[in-house]
Amino acid sequence: MNTLSVRTLFFGVYAELASSREGVAEMPSGSTVGDLVDTLRGSRGLDWLPERVVVAVNQSYAEIGTQLADGDEVALIPPVAGG
Amino acid sequence: MNTLSVRTLFFGVYAELASSREGVAEMPSGSTVGDLVDTLRGSRGLDWLPERVVVAVNQSYAEIGTQLADGDEVALIPPVAGG
Amino acid sequence: MTADGAGEVAVETAITTESLDGTEVFRTLGSHADGAVLIFQGRVRQTNEGRAVSSLGYEAYGEMANSELRAICHEAAQKFEIGAISSAHRVGELALGEVSIVVAVSAPHRDQCYDASRWVIEEVKARLPIWKHEHYVDGESHWVGAPDSNLAPERSSPEPEIR
C-alpha cells in the first residue's frame, strides 16, 4: 500500500489546544514519527507543538526517526507531571 | 554528708551477667561515674564490664567524669540494638 | 492491580480512580526475609510554586502509564536488593490532602529499601505519562509543566488592565 493510517492521541494541555483527544492521520508509507509531527504541526493547525515533542508509539516512548506502521497508535505526550 | 547513695540499673546482657536488674551503691561524696564503674567492676564481681562502659545518669547519657549526687539513678547501658 | 514477579521480587502496580492510602499494602507487603518496609505517599498540597491550590485533576494515558509504572518497578527490582514493590497512581479529581501516589517497597535491609523507593519516585516523575491540572483558589487553572503558561487555555479571565 502507498499510505498508512495511524491513530493519534492527545493528552493534557495538548488535548485542550487541539480541541481533540483523538484523530486519524494518513501518511505515505515509510513515514517516521518526525514526519507525522511535521504534518500535524503544519497542515492541521497544531503549530503550537513544541520543537521537541515527545511521542509514544503503541504505548512506548519512540524516537523521532521511528518508522510508523499502518494501525499504529501514536500519542503526543506533553511534559509529564505524575507523582 | 560523707557518702551518697545511688540506684544502679542493669539492662540486657548486663542484667544477665550481674544476675540482677537493680542495686544500690554507696559512694564517697564527690564520686564520679567513673568511680562508681570502677567500684562495681572491682568489688562487686562485675569484672566483665567493658573498659568503656556507657552510663546514663537520671536517664541521660553521662560522661565518665560526671559527678554523682545522692539519689541519682545510674544505668549501665550495654551496646544498644533498637530499630 | 497488575501483579507479577521480577525474578523473585513481587511487583504490583495500578493506575486507579479509587482513593489510595497504602495501608492495605502495609499488611501484605514483604516476606519474613524483609526487615525493612517503606511506604511513600504523595499528597495534594495546598500550595504549589506559591499559588494556593484548591484541587487537582490527574489525567493518564492509562494503559501506557501502567506499563511504564510496571517497567519502573521491574527495573528497581533489578537495580536494588528488594523483596517486593507495589505502586499505584491515582487519576481523576483529587481534593487537598488526598493521596496521588503510593510507592511501597520491602527489602531485607533498609539501605536498599530507601534507595529503591527514592529511585522509583524520581523515575515516575520523569517517565509516567500522567498530567496534572491544578485548580487554584483564585479560579484559574493550569496544566503543570505546560510548555508555556500562555498556552494554558483555561484562564478564567485576562489580567485586569485597570485597577
Next chain:
Amino acid sequence: MTADGAGEVAVETAITTESLDGTEVFRTLGSHADGAVLIFQGRVRQTNEGRAVSSLGYEAYGEMANSELRAICHEAAQKFEIGAISSAHRVGELALGEVSIVVAVSAPHRDQCYDASRWVIEEVKARLPIWKHEHYVDGESHWVGAPDSNLAPERSSPEPEIR
C-alpha cells in the same frame, strides 16, 4: 503516645508493648501543607548474620528510651523541613514479621521527608537504650551487640568437642 510540638512540627513518640504497624498514623499524619509522607517499618527478619531467627525480645530502659526518641524527633524537626513526625518502638516478645519500629514523617517536599526519615532511623540505632535478644531456630539465643559473644549466658549447650 507522648505528643508535643517542636516549633510548628507535631511530634509523637511511644515505647509500647502493643503491636505496631503505622497504618493509623498514615491517616492522621501531616497537614495540607505536606505533599510527602514516608513511613518506615522495621520488622523481625527470619535471619540475622546468617543465623535462622525464631523470635526476638526487645528490652528497653523505658522512660529514657522514650525521652531519647522524643529528643531525636525534635532534633529532626530542627534539622529538616518537615511538618510532622511520629515514631514508636515496640518492646517485649516479637514473632517473625512483626513490626519493631515505625518512623513516620510528613513534609512539604519529598527530599526532606526521605532525609529526615533516614536520619531518625540511624539515630535510633545509635542512641535508643533498647536491647535485642535474638532467639534462634537451633535453640540458642544471644543479646545482639553484646561485647563478646562468649559472655552471652544463654547458650543452650557448649559446642560439641567431638564429631
